[in-house]
Amino acid sequence: MQHMSLENSKEKALQSEKTKDCKPNKDVIVDIYKNYRYIESSIVNQLYMRVAVHSGMTGFAREDVWSQLFEMIIPKKFVIEHSVFIIDSRGNISKEVDLAIIDETYTPYIFRYGRLKFIPIEAVAVVVECKSKSIDENDISCWIEAITKLKTANNSIARMARNISVDAPRTQQSTRPIRILCTLAPNVKDEIAEKFDFVLFAGQRKAENSDEELGYIDVKVNGKKSLKEWFLELNFHDVKTPKDVLEDNEVKLLSKISLSDFEVYDANQESIPLLSFNFQLNQLLMLINNPIPFPHRDYAGLFKKKYVVAISIDKVQAFLYHMLQAQVQEHQLDSGSLSDIVQSSNLISEQLYKDIGIKEYEGEFSGHIRDELLKSSGLCIFTTTLDREEIIKRLNRLFKRYYKQSSGQLLMKYVCFEMNVREEGDKLQAINKSKRLLKQQDCLNQIIEQNQKVLFQFNDQQEGTFHKKHDQEKQYSYFAPTINALYSEEEADNPNHFRIAVIKADLDGMGELFRNIQNYKVYNAVSDILNEYISLDYLHEKTQEFKKHDPNFKLYPLYMAGDDIFFAVPISKLTDAVEICGDILQKLNDEIISIKKRYDYRLPQLSMSVGIEVTFNREPIRYYHERVQHQVDSAKRAPVLRKDGKVVRANCMKISINDHVFYLCRKIKGADKKFPLWDSFSRDIRKLKGAIQQGFAANHFLYGLLKKVEDQTIYNDAIKFSNTVLYHLLPKHLTGENSKLREFELLVIDMLLNQLIINRNQFNKRTKIGRNNQRGNKKKQDWILCFAETQKKQLIRYVRLLLLFSDPRFYRSDEKEVKEDFTKHLSRVKRNLFRLTTQFIYERSLNRLLKEVSEDVPALRGIFVRAESYELPNGYRKPIYRTLLITNSMFYRFKQLDKQHLDVVADMLEDYNGKTQEEVIQLEEERRKQKKAPPGLYFDKQAFLKIAKRTNLWTEDYIDSLFIFYRYHELSRQFRAIYPKPEANKSGGKQK
Structure with a gap:
C-alpha cells in the first residue's frame, strides 16, 4: 500500500511516454510537467499520510x-x-x-x-x-x-x-x-x-x-x-x-x-x-563526476601509530652569504650570482620539500606523509605512520646529505613525537609543539649524538657543491644577474665601485601573531600568504611591473623568505624599492582581511620595519646584512605612528635610513608632526633633484654645512652652532635672474630648517619657561626654531641623508625636468626662512643664549634691533623689527676691531646713522599719524659704549648674530618685493 500512489504516478508517466509519438511536441512537454507534479504530490501525500496514520512516524x-x-x-x-x-x-x-x-x-x-x-x-x-x-x-x-x-x-x-x-x-x-x-x-x-x-x-x-x-x-x-x-x-x-x-x-x-x-x-x-x-x-x-580515488594506505594508517615530524633548516642566511661570497668575492665570478641566489633560496623551500618527499616522489618520506601540517621557508611539519626507528633513520640520512653537501653551512634540525592528529585543534597543537621542541637545546644535543661521525670526521668537503647539484628550475629574467649589474653609466664613473641601496624589511610581531592564532585554518592561511608574497616569484613580478614603466629600473634579490625581504637597487631607485615593500605589506593586509571574513576570525593588520643602507657594490654580503640590520633595528625601536594622538598600525611602515626614521602609511594622509613622513622625505628628494637640475651645487652646499657643524668647537657652543647653520642657509640666488634656481634653493633651505622647527608649547614644557604664554593657546600651532640637542642631531642626520642623493650623476640627463609649484610653498617658506630665523636670533641669540645674564643684555639688543608694531589703516597692528643702518662691510670691520677700539665702532655707526634722537622721534610721530611703518632706530652712542666697555657682551659671536639677523631682515624685504602679497591681503595684521 505504501508505494501505491507513487506507482500510479510512474504508470501515468509511462503511459505519457508511450503516447508521445502521436502527440505534438508541445503536448509531450506539458505531460512531463504534469508527471513531475504527480510525483511531487505523491511524495508529499505519503509523508503526511504516515504522519496522520501514525503520529509517532519513525x-x-x-x-x-x-x-x-x-x-x-x-x-x-x-x-x-x-x-x-x-x-x-x-x-x-x-x-x-x-x-x-x-x-x-x-x-x-x-x-x-x-x-x-x-x-x-x-x-x-x-x-x-x-x-x-x-x-x-x-x-x-x-x-x-x-x-x-x-x-x-x-x-x-x-x-x-x-x-x-x-x-x-x-x-x-x-x-x-x-x-x-x-x-x-x-x-x-x-x-x-x-x-x-x-x-x-x-x-x-x-x-x-x-x-x-x-x-x-x-x-x-x-x-x-x-x-x-x-x-x-x-x-x-x-x-x-x-x-x-x-x-x-x-x-x-x-x-x-x-x-x-x-x-x-x-x-x-x-x-x-x-x-x-x-x-x-x-x-x-x-x-x-567521479569520487577522488580511494587512499587505501591512509585508511590502513588508521590502525597504526601516528608521528609528527618537524624539520627546520638553521643558519639559512649564513648559507646564502657563504654561497654568494664564494662566487663573487673569492673567485670574482659575477655571472653566477643570481643563479646562486635562486638556487640557494629554492634549496630551503622547494628543494627541501622535494627531498622530504612532499612535492616529488623520490624524497625520503615519499608515499608516507599523511598530513602536511605546515610548509614555510626552511620549515616543514607533517605526520606519518612509519615507525619511529624508520623515521629517525630517514631523518639522519637527510641530515647527512644536507650537512655534507653544504660544507657544514646548513644545519638541519628535526624532532619526532607520537601524536594522533585528527581535528584542526590537534594540528595547531602539533605545530606549536614542534616549534617549541625545535628551539630546545635537547633537540640539537640528540642530533649531534646521532650524527657524530658526520660532524666530527674533519674531512674536507668540496665547497659550494650542494646548490650546483640542482638545476635552476625558474628563470628570473627581470632581475639584475649580479649586484654589479646595478651599475649605470649615467650614475657612476666606475663600474667596479658605485653606490647602491640595500633594503631589508621585516614584518613586525609575526611571532606573537602566530602564537595568538588558535585556529589551524587561519594559521595555515596566514602561512600561505607569507609564502606567496614574500618570495622570489612575487618580487620578480613586481620588478617586471616597474620595468614596464621604467626600463632603467634594476633590482637584485638577496633573500626573500619567511618574513624577511632583502634586496638591492641603484640608489636612484630607492623610492621605487620602498614602494615595492609597501605593496607587499598592502597585499598581505588585504589577504588578512579576506582571511578574517572567510573564517570570521579576528586578526590584527600587519606593519613593517624597513632598513636602508646606502653603500658600495662589491662589499661582503655579510657586511650588507649587518649594516642594514642595524637600520631595521633602529626602525623597530622607533615609536609607533600616531594620528590625532591615536596609534596607527595598519599598513604602517617605519623606514630607517642613516638612523633617521620615517613613517609611511598609505591610508593616513597626515600624522602628528613629530613623526616625519616618508612621503615628505620623498618630496624633499624630488626638490633636491629639481635644484640640481637648475644648477644648484647641492653636494658642495650640504658637505660644507656638515663639515662646519660636526666641528666640536662649533657643535658644543649653542650660539656658534646656530650662527653657523643660519649663516650657511642664507639664500645666495634670491635676487638672481634664474627664478627656478632661486625657488628650488629656497625649498632646499626650507627642508633643512624644517628639521629644527618644533611647537613652542613643546619647547616651553621641556625648558619650563614661558608657561603663562601657553594659557588659552594650547590648540594654536606656534612654530619656533630650536637648536636643542635633539634638533642638532636630527639636522646632522638629515644633511648626511641628503648628501647621499646630492650627486648629480644619480639623476639621468634624459629624465624629465622636475616642476614644482612654488606658490604652494610660499607662505611656509616665508614663515620658516624669514620670520622664524629672525625671531630665533632676536629672542635667543641676542638675548637668552648669552652667558652673561644682566639687564644689559636686552638693553644692548635694543640699540641695534627692536620688535615693535604699528597700526594699519584697517585698525590692525602689524609687527616689525626696527633696526639701524649697517652695511655688510661694516660688520666685517667690527670683527677686526678688539675691545680697545670700541670708539671706532661707535663712530662708524654714528656716521652711518646721522639722524638725531629728536629727528627720529619726530619722524616716528609723523608716520604713526599716517599709519605707516616707523623709521629706523636712532643710534645711542653713549649707551652702546657704556654697555660694551663694562660687559663682555660685544664679541665676535654677538657681531655674527647681529650680521645674520640683518641679512635675513634685508632678504625678507627682497623676498616680499619679489613675491608680494595678493591685494586682498596686503592690509592684514596680527592683532587688533
Whole structure:
C-alpha cells in the first residue's frame, strides 16, 4: 500500500511516454510537467499520510519516502544508503546521516555489519538530513560540524588510461558532499537553512474550489553562487585552488552560469521545483563526476601509530652569504650570482620539500606523509605512520646529505613525537609543539649524538657543491644577474665601485601573531600568504611591473623568505624599492582581511620595519646584512605612528635610513608632526633633484654645512652652532635672474630648517619657561626654531641623508625636468626662512643664549634691533623689527676691531646713522599719524659704549648674530618685493 500512489504516478508517466509519438511536441512537454507534479504530490501525500496514520512516524519511515524521491533523480551509478556514519582517514566520524548518496564503484566500506555502516568520505557525494516539523538548531549545528570536519585524502594509487596516478587529479584536490535538508517544517530559520546547499520543504495546500489537500515541494538553493564557485567549493574544499585551474578558460566560463539557469517553469510561468531540482542536483554531481580515488594506505594508517615530524633548516642566511661570497668575492665570478641566489633560496623551500618527499616522489618520506601540517621557508611539519626507528633513520640520512653537501653551512634540525592528529585543534597543537621542541637545546644535543661521525670526521668537503647539484628550475629574467649589474653609466664613473641601496624589511610581531592564532585554518592561511608574497616569484613580478614603466629600473634579490625581504637597487631607485615593500605589506593586509571574513576570525593588520643602507657594490654580503640590520633595528625601536594622538598600525611602515626614521602609511594622509613622513622625505628628494637640475651645487652646499657643524668647537657652543647653520642657509640666488634656481634653493633651505622647527608649547614644557604664554593657546600651532640637542642631531642626520642623493650623476640627463609649484610653498617658506630665523636670533641669540645674564643684555639688543608694531589703516597692528643702518662691510670691520677700539665702532655707526634722537622721534610721530611703518632706530652712542666697555657682551659671536639677523631682515624685504602679497591681503595684521 505504501508505494501505491507513487506507482500510479510512474504508470501515468509511462503511459505519457508511450503516447508521445502521436502527440505534438508541445503536448509531450506539458505531460512531463504534469508527471513531475504527480510525483511531487505523491511524495508529499505519503509523508503526511504516515504522519496522520501514525503520529509517532519513525525517522526511518520518513527517510524511506524521501529516498524514493532521490532514486528517481540520481543516476544509477550512485547508491542511496540509510542511517550511515561517515569516516575519514584521520579517524574523524560524523553523526548519523539519514541518507547518503555514494559512489561505491571504487570505494569499499570501511566497516559494515547489518544496517550499521561506516562509509569513507571520499565516496560520499550527497548527505541528506530528514526532519519532521520540528528542527533543533543545536542538533543541526552539531551534525553539520561533524560533517565539515571530515577531509578527503589524496594519497591514492591507481592506474589510469595513460599512466599510474599517485595523487589527486589536477581539477579535484579535496571534495565535500552536497548537503540537503528535507523537512516538513514550513519556516526553516535562516541560521539553519544557510548550513545546507538545498532545503526541500514538503507541504500541503488546498486546491482551488475544493477542500482537497494538494502536496507540493518547495526547493530553496543556498545563495546565488555561479557554477565556478560550486566547482571550486566541491572540488577544492578547504584547499587552495591552483592558479592554472583558476586561469583555465573553461573554468572561467562557469562564472557566467548559476543554478538559477536550470530552473523550469510551465506555460503559466509557474515553477516546477522538483524538475528544477533534478537538473540542479545532477549538474552539481557532474561537477564532482567521479569520487577522488580511494587512499587505501591512509585508511590502513588508521590502525597504526601516528608521528609528527618537524624539520627546520638553521643558519639559512649564513648559507646564502657563504654561497654568494664564494662566487663573487673569492673567485670574482659575477655571472653566477643570481643563479646562486635562486638556487640557494629554492634549496630551503622547494628543494627541501622535494627531498622530504612532499612535492616529488623520490624524497625520503615519499608515499608516507599523511598530513602536511605546515610548509614555510626552511620549515616543514607533517605526520606519518612509519615507525619511529624508520623515521629517525630517514631523518639522519637527510641530515647527512644536507650537512655534507653544504660544507657544514646548513644545519638541519628535526624532532619526532607520537601524536594522533585528527581535528584542526590537534594540528595547531602539533605545530606549536614542534616549534617549541625545535628551539630546545635537547633537540640539537640528540642530533649531534646521532650524527657524530658526520660532524666530527674533519674531512674536507668540496665547497659550494650542494646548490650546483640542482638545476635552476625558474628563470628570473627581470632581475639584475649580479649586484654589479646595478651599475649605470649615467650614475657612476666606475663600474667596479658605485653606490647602491640595500633594503631589508621585516614584518613586525609575526611571532606573537602566530602564537595568538588558535585556529589551524587561519594559521595555515596566514602561512600561505607569507609564502606567496614574500618570495622570489612575487618580487620578480613586481620588478617586471616597474620595468614596464621604467626600463632603467634594476633590482637584485638577496633573500626573500619567511618574513624577511632583502634586496638591492641603484640608489636612484630607492623610492621605487620602498614602494615595492609597501605593496607587499598592502597585499598581505588585504589577504588578512579576506582571511578574517572567510573564517570570521579576528586578526590584527600587519606593519613593517624597513632598513636602508646606502653603500658600495662589491662589499661582503655579510657586511650588507649587518649594516642594514642595524637600520631595521633602529626602525623597530622607533615609536609607533600616531594620528590625532591615536596609534596607527595598519599598513604602517617605519623606514630607517642613516638612523633617521620615517613613517609611511598609505591610508593616513597626515600624522602628528613629530613623526616625519616618508612621503615628505620623498618630496624633499624630488626638490633636491629639481635644484640640481637648475644648477644648484647641492653636494658642495650640504658637505660644507656638515663639515662646519660636526666641528666640536662649533657643535658644543649653542650660539656658534646656530650662527653657523643660519649663516650657511642664507639664500645666495634670491635676487638672481634664474627664478627656478632661486625657488628650488629656497625649498632646499626650507627642508633643512624644517628639521629644527618644533611647537613652542613643546619647547616651553621641556625648558619650563614661558608657561603663562601657553594659557588659552594650547590648540594654536606656534612654530619656533630650536637648536636643542635633539634638533642638532636630527639636522646632522638629515644633511648626511641628503648628501647621499646630492650627486648629480644619480639623476639621468634624459629624465624629465622636475616642476614644482612654488606658490604652494610660499607662505611656509616665508614663515620658516624669514620670520622664524629672525625671531630665533632676536629672542635667543641676542638675548637668552648669552652667558652673561644682566639687564644689559636686552638693553644692548635694543640699540641695534627692536620688535615693535604699528597700526594699519584697517585698525590692525602689524609687527616689525626696527633696526639701524649697517652695511655688510661694516660688520666685517667690527670683527677686526678688539675691545680697545670700541670708539671706532661707535663712530662708524654714528656716521652711518646721522639722524638725531629728536629727528627720529619726530619722524616716528609723523608716520604713526599716517599709519605707516616707523623709521629706523636712532643710534645711542653713549649707551652702546657704556654697555660694551663694562660687559663682555660685544664679541665676535654677538657681531655674527647681529650680521645674520640683518641679512635675513634685508632678504625678507627682497623676498616680499619679489613675491608680494595678493591685494586682498596686503592690509592684514596680527592683532587688533
